[in-house]
Amino acid sequence: MVPNSWVSCHLGDFMEFKNGLNADKSQYGYGLKFVNVMDVFGNDILTEDKIIGRVNVAESQLESNLLKFGDVLFNRTSETFDEIAMSAVYLDDKPAVFGGFVIRARPGKGILTPAYSVYLFQSSKFRNQVIKLGQGAVRANIGQKDLAKVKVSIPPLPEQKKIAQILSTWDKAITTTEQLLANSQQQKKALMQQLLTGKKRLLDDNGIRFSGKWKKVKLGSVADMNSGGTPKSSVEEYYGGDIPWVSIADMTKHGKWIVSTEKYLTPIGLENSSARIYPKNTILYAMYASIGECSIAKVPLSSSQAILGIRPKDSLDFEYLYFFLSSLKEKMKLQGQQGTQSNLNAGMVKDFTIILPSVEEQQNIAAVLSSADQEIDSLQQKIEALKQEKKALMQQLLTGKRRIQIN
Template sequence: MTDTKVKKSGLEFEVPEGWDKKGLQELCLKPIVYGIVQAGPNVSEGVPYLRSTDVGGEINIDGLMKTSFIIAKKYSRSVVKPGDIVFSLRGNIGETSIVPNDLKEANLTQGTARISCNPYLINSHFLKYSLSNSEVHRSIIRLAKGSTFQEISLNELRKIKVPLPPLPEQRAIAQVLGKMDEAIQTTECLITQKELRKKWLMQNLLTGKMRLKGFSGEWREVHLGEFFSERNETRHIELTLLSIGQSGIYPQDESIKKDTSNADKSKYKRICPGDIGYNTMRMWQGRSALSDLEGIVSPAYTVISPKENADSQFFAYLFKTPKLTHLFWRNSQGLVDDTLNCKFKDFSIVKVVLPQTREEQTTIARVLQIADQEISLLKSKADKLRKQKKGMMQVLLTGKVRLKLN
């Protein structure tokens, strides 16, 4: 790669020597058009069409709606074929997808537009990346108008300027970014596999269907009150205010949510490492988390402290399972879901089948923690790859860095 200085000013920018700038319509074989205005009811054996919600990433062919052949024929001007780019005009404005080879023919709606690239001028994959690059994408968003909903007009879209390197360089850039996409997709597939494996482990280990080596005793049905007591300690205003969310328990000042806590925190409850905090009105929705911090939480939460026979990490996993959330719902008090409360007295009488020893609880929890760590590492890897790709797009698609071609 070699560095090249590029100047820019608003929507206009200078491009490196050997590059050009052209409007989208100049790069197309056919007019940029939108599609069907009224597609009518879904016709199972009809012609598939693409809505704005279908655009972004790979097109899910099996999930496409279909219109009648009569309606499709009226809109023959907006037929899309493999290799065409579908552009979202509204909603997720600027999102794009390339029509795959398996989708031999389809149509559009009023919320999507067809961009049929002239292969002698531009590579469709290069253009797709260019349209999603921050500089071009920002110009697209700025041109969107509308009071009820935002939308970019076809006239504005047709005039969008994109930097245009020679075709060999376009192909090389698209290939490099395509490799990044492949790496991201492979990592995301591994994440999905690991998450499914963790789900399977939870379904089997937390129910006793599968036993880990070294454990054989029968599980027994017990009340949760035999394993937890309520911590109802208040007037600890000197402690850090904590927030309980899906990702765990963390200081409120690290939360992206607005702080809606009361100025008077004398009634806020103390929570300690190893305790579990749960939303008293939302325990049946799985709103609970294990704490590794000491602090105070809103009175809207119930804080439970494990007894000597309980491994709180094991129970943190158990409380997220569908069976347990259903039991919490059944034992909550209230006339309708929005007023249900699972106070400690209700929580404590819930019956569950559990291992006889804390050692087995701890071993099960450790297996699930390892599964979580594997998922976390892969998610971190995927994030790094996405950031790396974003950085590469910013320099390759503007010509700030040039690829050396063979």
């Protein structure tokens, strides 16, 4: 039930809609800031300094396409229905215009507080409605007429302002934690560059700094490796057993440690493919698609042929190898993007040059970097918790289920 003091209405009852400019290619690159689809995907606040594109607008088109403080911008089209009518509220007084794949919605005066509209159009109630109204076979689309049908419940202006103030404190906490996360990730990156090259040496268990030369070796000389295999998906008997079978999707989902997988093989499935059992602490290394992605098997498991299972010998610590391969990830991705070598193979990975200190120093380096990982994981979990708290609070405040005291 909507509270008595709230107004329940359709967007078309209080908003004026307009599609943006369809500019010629020659007009791009200079002139006024130009809002396009990607600028509104943040589903958040938009200011002039966040807008990248520019367009030169004819004088006759300028007035009708200018943005005003409090205008709401929706994207008209996307690859998926989940991403249509993503919004950005323009909270700036500087001049900017908007593109043809964007719909501008201008609220009537005294109806919607701009700060409140940021949250109104992020709400699950609004998102669920627009997703259902989307149309299209190849691409998802939504037009002005469908947006006008969306029903919203609007509290009085003082309550809108108070709700926006409360929710903005969660946004500030999320932004602050995201900045701490970015700093921690940058610090870990710098630490990896120093520790994995020997530029910075740690102290041993007796408090004495490690010394001595590092050995330069080929990875193939200090580790055994084989790729996995995929049993025929059409044979039901090959799947549904208790042997974890890792895909690259499992690696990107779980990150450093793999304990469980989406698919499991039966013993007969394992026998009828080139898949094999990798022991615990095997390094899993992606050779196709997400090349350079790296994980560690926390339990015995098998994998697809896109993944190389690397088993370090006695002179190489498995976690040190994980961090070494992780440090190459950006280089590998760039290599794939440039088309130099879109895939890797076992022979190429065996030929990687790795520099090795003593096993004790390797383990100390791995421990320091693991500690940095734990800090990063903790911050990521905190961000996720804050987002969930904000989502739950929005659900209560934006529906009137939870009321707030207005002084």
